[in-house]
Amino acid sequence: MKILLSCFFIILLNLSPLHSQIQKGDNLLGASVGFWVKGSVPMLGLNFESHVADLGSGTIGLGGLFRYYSYTNDYPNGDSRKYTFTSFGFQANYNFTQIGDGKFVPYLGLVLGYNNISNTYTDVTKHGVYITDVSYTSGAWLWGQAGMRYFFSPKFAGTVRLGFGNNDFNTLELGIDFKL
Numbered sequence: 001m002k003i004l005l006s007c008f009f010i011i012l013l014n015l016s017p018l019h020s021q022i023q024k025g026d027n028l029l030g031a032s033v034g035f036w037v038k039g040s041v042p043m044l045g046l047n048f049e050s051h052v053a054d055l056g057s058g059t060i061g062l063g064g065l066f067r068y069y070s071y072t073n074d075y076p077n078g079d080s081r082k083y084t085f086t087s088f089g090f091q092a093n094y095n096f097t098q099i100g101d102g103k104f105v106p107y108l109g110l111v112l113g114y115n116n117i118s119n120t121y122t123d124v125t126k127h128g129v130y131i132t133d134v135s136y137t138s139g140a141w142l143w144g145q146a147g148m149r150y151f152f153s154p155k156f157a158g159t160v161r162l163g164f165g166n167n168d169f170n171t172l173e174l175g176i177d178f179k180l
Contacts (some may be wrong), residue, residue, distance in 0.1 A: 021103060021105060021179075022051055022097050023054075023059065024059055025051060027051070027180040028050075028051075028061070028157075028179055029176035029177065029178050029180055030176055031046055031047070031175055032046075032175030032176075033049070033174055034173040035172050041071050042069075043067055043069035044068045045066060046065065047169075047175070051095065052140070058107075059095045060094060061107070062091070064089065065087075065088065065089055065113075067087040069085040077125055078124040079121065079125065080122045083117065083118050083119045085117050086115075086116045086117075087113060087116070090111070091145075092109055093107045094108050094109065098144060102151070105110070105151070106146075110144055112143075113140075113141045115143055116138045140166075145164075146161070147160055147173075156177045
């Protein structure tokens, strides 16, 4: 128990408020590569976030994002089905800007958008049984996200983001952000 309390106080001391790399009025533009458990092809993404307000020990960032992903399921009879996901949405993030020296900025957020999903079935044998697909449908996209930025310089950050949402769409993303 003493070790746990000691760790807690050490963490609190390291969370002392200092000047963060992100402040109200900053705009971030970035790109990401995501990894999804449904296929071996990476998901490509673009992000924009504008920090519009200070709130407590952080900032509120509003913006948009775009994601593109495509993969193919091959069936034992030689047939296949190709899925393509094109998603765009509005994001709102709370960025914790009062941690350490300001280079490390974790955030939590929510994305609301539209996920357009198309699929194409290819019958190679011409004798295959068509597999009805109801796995994915286009529609509203709701996604919770948790991530962090690490600023290597005042204008450049590396990012890691975990996303969890509807349509069985859960990803791990790695990316970069540039302060405009």
